[in-house]
Amino acid sequence: MPDDCPPSPATRSVARFAVLDSGIHGRGAFAMRVVGSGETIVEYTGELIPKSESAKRCAAGNPFIFAIDDQWDLDGDHPDNPARFLNHSCSPNCEAVLRGGKVWILAMRDLRPGEELTFDYGYDIEDYRNHPCRCGASGCCGYVVAETLRDQVRELEAKSTRRK
């Protein structure tokens, strides 16, 4: 497998998604045509920054930071990164894949034109209450956290409800 896997030139010219108002949050990315399962939709581009800088930007509320390796993160909060419009969902249809030091958004299943493209932001459980989720999926835990942490969040929420 090559280090990175850009979209083939034949398909690059055909827009895969458009940025429109979203029912989940603000603006979202919507499929413009049929996208096949496993297809590369877009590279998630941004500024490569060291962890020390990334910690500052995360603390300032930047939600667009991806971990690349032990030393570097990618800050996708950039006008030339249309992938930043993809919203989080607890039942996502896309995934962010790290390949050759780059982040790619891939379809996890076949997508129809008009479907909103989403992926799991994979947020930590720390401060999860600052990130309410309105994805509308049946399994939504109410907050934007990584799939592996959602049961923990449900337990914490159940406990806090019982205390009230």
Ligand SMILES: [Zn+2]
């Ligand atoms: Zn959700």
